Amino acid sequence: MTIQETQEEIIADFDFFENWEDKYDFIIQLGKELPLIQEQYKTDENLIRGCQSRVWLHVEYKDGQLLFTADSDAVITKGLISLVIKVLNGHTPKEIAEAEITFIDAIGLGSHLSPTRSNGLLSMVKQIKAYALAYQAKSMQQ
Amino acid sequence: MHDTMTIGEQLDIQKIRKDFPILEQTVYGHPLVYLDNAATTQKPTAVLKAMDDYYTTINSNVHRGVHHLSQLATDAYEGGRKKVAEYVNARYDHEIIFTRGTTEAINLVAACFGKKFLREGDAILVSGMEHHSNIVPWQLVAEERGAVVKVIPIDENGELVLDNLERLLDGVKIVAFNYVSNALGTINPVSTIVTAAHKRGIPVMLDAAQAVQHMSVDVQELDVDFLAFSSHKLYGPTGIGILYGKEEWLNQLPPYQGGGEMIKTVSFEKTTYNDLPYKFEAGTPDMAGAIGLGAAIDYVRGLGIENIQRAEHELMEYALSVLAGIDGLRLVGSVDASRRAGVISFLVGNIHPFDLGELLDQQGIAVRTGHHCAQPIMDRYCIPGTVRASMAVYTSREDINRLAAGIRKAAALLL
Numbered sequence: 001m002t003i004q005e006t007q008e009e010i011i012a013d014f015d016f017f018e019n020w021e022d023k024y025d026f027i028i029q030l031g032k033e034l035p036l037i038q039e040q041y042k043t044d045e046n047l048i049r050g051c052q053s054r055v056w057l058h059v060e061y062k063d064g065q066l067l068f069t070a071d072s073d074a075v076i077t078k079g080l081i082s083l084v085i086k087v088l089n090g091h092t093p094k095e096i097a098e099a100e101i102t103f104i105d106a107i108g109l110g111s112h113l114s115p116t117r118s119n120g121l122l123s124m125v126k127q128i129k130a131y132a133l134a135y136q137a138k139s140m141q142q
Numbered sequence: 143m144h145d146t147m148t149i150g151e152q153l154d155i156q157k158i159r160k161d162f163p164i165l166e167q168t169v170y171g172h173p174l175v176y177l178d179n180a181a182t183t184q185k186p187t188a189v190l191k192a193m194d195d196y197y198t199t200i201n202s203n204v205h206r207g208v209h210h211l212s213q214l215a216t217d218a219y220e221g222g223r224k225k226v227a228e229y230v231n232a233r234y235d236h237e238i239i240f241t242r243g244t245t246e247a248i249n250l251v252a253a254c255f256g257k258k259f260l261r262e263g264d265a266i267l268v269s270g271m272e273h274h275s276n277i278v279p280w281q282l283v284a285e286e287r288g289a290v291v292k293v294i295p296i297d298e299n300g301e302l303v304l305d306n307l308e309r310l311l312d313g314v315k316i317v318a319f320n321y322v323s324n325a326l327g328t329i330n331p332v333s334t335i336v337t338a339a340h341k342r343g344i345p346v347m348l349d350a351a352q353a354v355q356h357m358s359v360d361v362q363e364l365d366v367d368f369l370a371f372s373s374h375k376l377y378g379p380t381g382i383g384i385l386y387g388k389e390e391w392l393n394q395l396p397p398y399q400g401g402g403e404m405i406k407t408v409s410f411e412k413t414t415y416n417d418l419p420y421k422f423e424a425g426t427p428d429m430a431g432a433i434g435l436g437a438a439i440d441y442v443r444g445l446g447i448e449n450i451q452r453a454e455h456e457l458m459e460y461a462l463s464v465l466a467g468i469d470g471l472r473l474v475g476s477v478d479a480s481r482r483a484g485v486i487s488f489l490v491g492n493i494h495p496f497d498l499g500e501l502l503d504q505q506g507i508a509v510r511t512g513h514h515c516a517q518p519i520m521d522r523y524c525i526p527g528t529v530r531a532s533m534a535v536y537t538s539r540e541d542i543n544r545l546a547a548g549i550r551k552a553a554a555l556l557l
């Protein structure tokens with residue numbers, strides 16, 4: 001699936017929720033379910049400092065694709081992170097660098113991407129983009 | 143004081159709420175519950191009208207014109223100063239300096255006091271529960287002067303530990319701490335610290351940003367040398383605040399900023415500075431702000447600050463008892479309502495404050511989450527932050543009930 005298709009699928013899933021409780025319940029469950037990152041990668045180096053919650057991001061480059069694992073101490077942020085990863089994981093640096101993350105706004109959680117909210121999600125998306133650009137530049141040199 | 147309400151009168155909260163039009167709105171379909179009053183309070187219609195009237199009828203630059211409007215504007219601006227002086231019972235009106243807020247007032251004292259009185263090896267004493275605005279200005283000046291910042295520790299209950307105060311005061315040139323903690327709500331023992339400091343001739347600066355809206359503050363009775371607060375936390379407009387300083391101290395400090403208004407004569411050889419308070423008010427001041435703050439003080443005195451204090455204390459007792467009934471809820475700070483004012487900081491189970499705050503927001507309940515610009519306190523308790531509910535005169539029991547129900551609902555989703 002392309003990045004755009006995955007985003008559309010998520011937006012369609014969220015259309016089913018009739019109230020905020022169900023929507024958040026789903027995100028919270030996502031946040032609780034998976035241990036997104038291996039403990040060894042929860043290092044200071046991988047820590048993205050958001051004002052309110054902490055986010056760790058670990059990136060691997062394998063066979064031309066970027067693979068992400070991440071974690072947060074706030075469960076709603078963590079749930080959203082797992083959705084961002086679902087959208088971007090396993091794509092090429094070029095695809096990721098060019099992608100526009102639209103689904104968070106579309107599911108009514110756009111405030112999480114507001115710079116004033118500073119909960120780490122925006123910084124994480126920026127960081128992912130920065131990695132993608134860096135790997136893209138690197139692969140073009142080769 | 144000539145408060146229109148007699149002391150001991152029960153406040154009619156529902157009637158008071160009508161003075162604050164912003165409260166009559168819904169957020170995500172729920173009637174707004176505004177519990178972020180420690181960040182800023184809402185403004186009564188009387189304040190909005192005073193500022194509107196100023197711009198509509200007498201707007202003009204102050205102290206500068208011979209013309210009619212300028213005279214009216216100057217009178218209104220100075221009238222604001224007089225109301226502040228009366229509100230905190232300053233000896234003279236010129237002991238009241240208009241600043242942009244608490245932050246600027248503290249920066250002013252730190253910079254000017256530091257320049258005149260701090261030498262290499264001197265110390266500044268602050269407390270472990272200060273807002274960043276009462277830490278960083280002192281760190282800046284300490285670094286500049288080669289001085290050090292020392293800290294009064296706090297205990298598990300969010301109270302200052304004063305056992306070693308005498309030793310802590312060694313080498314100290316000025317003490318700065320808050321009357322009421324914005325993160326914990328703790329009311330600090332001002333007189334104990336002032337007495338100990340004054341015994342050694344050390345001046346004291348009190349950050350009253352979280353006190354003036356909740357209790358009567360009398361600078362002569364407290365005998366503090368400097369005091370700061372912000373209009374916007376006292377039902378007044380943003381952009382203006384107060385530095386009170388004893389005349390003898392303010393006269394000793396050099397000016398803070400240069401410009402118009404603060405000078406007597408200017409030549410390239412020598413400039414002489416204006417008298418208090420203008421020496422510290424460079425440039426065109428916030429006229430509308432001073433008038434709005436004056437109107438806010440009229441409003442508060444109309445209700446009676448003692449009546450407000452009593453009503454809020456009763457509400458605090460009620461809130462603490464309601465919140466105590468919530469599974470897993472942990473208060474940060476004192477459990478004794480008489481030891482705190484305005485603020486309730488808490489955590490629920492191992493829920494991240496940010497998650498709880500977001501789900502309260504979804505229910506139309508506005509609280510603050512995070513470290514509340516007081517990171518050292520959060521480090522002290524080894525927590526990432528708290529959820530903070532803070533009250534004002536218009537906060538009702540219904541607001542508290544909604545908060546409790548909102549926390550239960552959020553916790554059910556999050557735990």
Ligand SMILES: Cc1ncc(COP(=O)(O)O)c(C=O)c1O
Nearest residue numbers: 243244245273275320324351372
């Ligand atoms: C105790 C305390 N001091 C200082 C400040 C800073 O006030 P302002 O931002 O209005 O200058 C605040 C406001 O949050 C406060 O609560």
